[in-house]
Structure formats: structure tokens, C-alpha cells
Amino acid sequence: MKPVYFERAIFLGWYCSKRDCSFCYMSTIKHREKIVQKFARRTTESILAEVILCRILGWNLGFISGGHNLYKTEDFKELLNKINIVSGKRLWVNIGALTKEELIEFKPYIKGVVGSIETINSKIHSIACPSKPIEPFEKMFDEARKLKIKSAMTIILGLGETINDFELLKEFIKKNHIMKIHFYGLNPQKNTVFENARPPTAEYQAEWIKKTRKEFPNMDIQCGIWLDRAEYISTLLNSGADSISKFPAIKKFGSREAKIIEDQAKKAGRNFKGTLTRLPNINIDKELKNLDIKEELKNKVKVKLSQYIKTLSNTNKYKKEKL
Secondary structure: OEEEEEEEEEEOEOOOOOOOOOOOHHHHOOOOHHHHHHHOEOOHHHHHHHHHHHHHHOOEEEEEEOOOOOOOHHHHHHHHHHHHHHHOOOEEEEOOOOOHHHHHHHHHHEEEEEEEEEOOOHHHHHHHOOOOOOHHHHHHHHHHHHOOOEEEEEEEEOOOOOHHHHHHHHHHHHHHOOOEEEEEEOOOOOOOOOOOOOOOOHHHHHHHHHHHHHHOOOOEEEEEOOHHHHHHHHHHHHHOOOEEEOOOOOOOOOOHHHHHHHHHHHHOOEEEOOOOOOOOOOOHHHHHOOOOOOHHHHHHHHHHHHHHHHHHHHHOOOOOOOO
16 A cells, blocks of 8 residues: 655744734734744754654654744754754755745755745735745745755645636646645634635545646645544545645544544555554653764753653553554
């Protein structure tokens, strides 16, 4: 059976200097800029512990993501270096439209950049993402291609587009040499203009995936699903998706929805790699022993990793066993 993976995006914090995308909960935040930025950034040890957890549970490391201007260039470069050391892999990054200079700085640690395009319908885009125009992302994609860095993009379905807009997406993919695409469905947020919107159906999300697979047979296609849409998985995988994301896998590890995802993958004739339901025996000291990071940071990572494992143990409804 063809394998399918869960991809865990690593979020760096809850700050964004734009903060006016009309579908995003950050658009509802009214606090002062400096206060929000200072307290919304995660600690380095928390991020690194989550990266280790992904490896242990067999989850693919998705993109490294944060709101616009969460980090200064040098600080982000240092963080990428640490994540690279712990994961042993080059990374996808999704932190806004990067400049040529930033791409050169980050190149030793990344394999690709992700543009949060969200919708390629220009009228809808001007409403959904008023301070996040597409042009800077296209410039980033162009510079990335020259530097032999891969390009990916995100799309949120349910913002008002129709399947007729697929032709716009097809041309955008060709023009910008997109190699990976993330198809998400709108998750209506309270106090936003989409609060009472109806999320897209599995069939609608699948239609976009199917058309993309037909036009781009080698495209890496990811389907993002929320907690209430675990039953979508078999439909989305059968339409041509390669991997699964967006599910809150740590908070809902071992839950009914997690089990549904694994069962849905099997229903689609796919071999689910890793686990969302079975907690392996974990030797934390062994996991940390050979990491080339400072001892002080390693000790902090140990504390955070222990906390993560405790969370998984508390949420897990299935028997703890060695994988």
C-alpha cells in the first residue's frame, strides 16, 4: 500500500505584524503591538522538544511557521540552525514573503519556502488578506528558484471562491514553479466576518485536489483537516492527496478523531506511517544524548519533552505499547 504521513507544522508563536486577514483569529487581537510580540513567541526549548516528538511518533516535519515579523533575521537564522541540528533535516519555512537577502541567509538550513497565498481570486484576496498582497510572494518564488530553493503555497477553500477559479490556480502554479500545495478548508473563527460561514464539504475540497493531481501528476499535495473533519480523510486521499495536516495531534493524541484518521487512511487503501494513537516507550535521555546543542538548552528541552509526553499519556485512550 502507498504510505501516507501526518505532517506537523511547527508554529513559532501567535504574533503577526499584519493581523488583518479577515479569516484569522489574530485579526481579533486588539492588544498593543510590543506586548503581543513579546509574550506570543514560544521558547526555543518548547519548539525543539516538539521537533523531537515528531521524530519519535513518526510524523513528518511540516513547515516552520510564524506570523509576519515575529523574529528578526539573525534570531530566526539561529533558531533554524538549532531545529536543523535536532531534526537532521532541511526545513520548509512559512513566515511571510522573504527577500533575496533573507533567502541567502536561510539557505543552509531550508529546502523550501511556503507562500501563504490563501486564495488566487484577486477580489476575494483583497478582502481576505488586505495587507498580504500576492506580488511579494511571487517575487520570493522567483528569487527562490534562482537560488535552487523549492517553492510551496497554501490555499484556504471556503473564502468565497468557486471551482471555476481552478484555472487561475493552475496558471499560478505554472508561473511560480510551485512543487507543493496545502489545501485547507476554512475554519470559521469567532468575531471574524467568516464566523457564520459554512466550511467546505469533503467533496469540494476533494475536487480541487483531484483537478490539481490531474494537471500536476508529480505535485506534493497535502490535505489539511480540522478536528471536526476527520471523516474527510479517505475522500481526500482517494482524490490524490499525499499527506495529512492541521489536526491538533498533541492535544487530541489517542482520541476518537485520531483513531478515525488512521482508519480512514486504511479505508483509502493507504499505509498510515507513524501514529496518532499509540504512545511508544520513550527514553528521553537517549533521545537527547547525541544532540549537538548546549547542555543548558538540552536540559530545558528535556523538561519540555517530559511535559509533552505526560500530555500524550493523559490524552491517550489506547494501550501504551512499543511500536
